[in-house]
Amino acid sequence: MTIYSLYIYDRHCACVYYQDWHRTKQPKRAGEGGGILNAVSQAVSPLTTDSAAPTPSGFSSPRNTLSSTSGLVVAVGEDPVTSLPNPTEHARSNTLPFDEEAKLVYGVVLSLRNMVKKISGRDEQFTSYRTSSYRLHLYETVSGYKFIMLSDAATDGLRFILRQIYNGPFLEYVVRNPLVPMDSRSQGVDNDYFRASLDRLVRGLSVFN
Template sequence: MTIYSLYIFDRHCDCVYYQDWQRTRAVRTPADDRAGVHRLPAPVAPGARESIFSASGAGGAGAGAGAGTGVGAGTGAAPKRQAGLPFDEEAKLVYGVVLSLRNMVKKLSGRDEQFTSFKTAQYRLHLYETLTGYKFVLLSDPSADSLRFVLRQIYTGPFIDFVARNPLVEMDSRTQGIDNDHFRAAVDRHMRSLSIFN
């Protein structure tokens, strides 16, 4: 079993934090990418997993979607395929799944039920929502039990200590993510201390 990645979305539905433990290739960043949201490694060997959603990886929702082709006019060159999704599109897909399933659960089950996780053949998505509108989303191995308590521990521990109580972090920023080395290191330590972490 393993943990793939953590997303944090603010009340504006924007991804303000991303951390990945299994991704081995750099993310495709869009031109309007927010500073401080993610820190991913430089590209490595071809064929390495770009993300849980890439066709070269484990697959899943959106696998291969958003890949463009480019052919030189009249050159007869083979189409050039861009691997994976740009990060903003990947984050929007994750948030869209969370929002859609959460709304479906509320409409079908009433206010007493909560959407906390769902599982596909490739991954399991875990959700923890705060009263302030932050959504913590964790992608893990599909055989993992609920990890909602881990997300709550991250919120009540490192998030409160290094983000909410830090006057230098803009909590309502639409231009920058949570760029805090102490928070990133605390989340990494917490995840690596779990028995599920591979």
């Protein structure tokens, strides 16, 4: 059993935060103008002209997903620059850009939630669904934030973990932090303390490994 990734959406249906752990097939970076907010994740944000410069963030992923190689080799006595295939981009060639992936995840959750309410005929909540390869877990707050986690298919329900993330690191470092804009429409959750605290919490779970 293990945990793959976490998405957080605001009440405007925008993905404001993303983090992954044991995901084997990484999403492509979002395209320019794809609609993804700034600072959702350095690993999937659109590349900029200064993306190769060191970031001021003190937190680095142990899987080193926040950096990429250029795929350029300089050889003496040969052509000045020889372009080689980037292994990271090759591995991502058959995956969706992150902006499209985030929309699909939200669309699936929204459709299933509406279907559950219509079929049940009462106020019943949609909390998770399982496929042969993964399980999706959902926790929605009264303010409209949706915490969505993808885990191994054999994992039990993790809604209580998502509630713990909201009541712990999210309230502490995002909601109660005056420097973090809420409902920005242009900025994601850009807080190193939140990212590090969330990472410690998830890695400490018995289902993580």
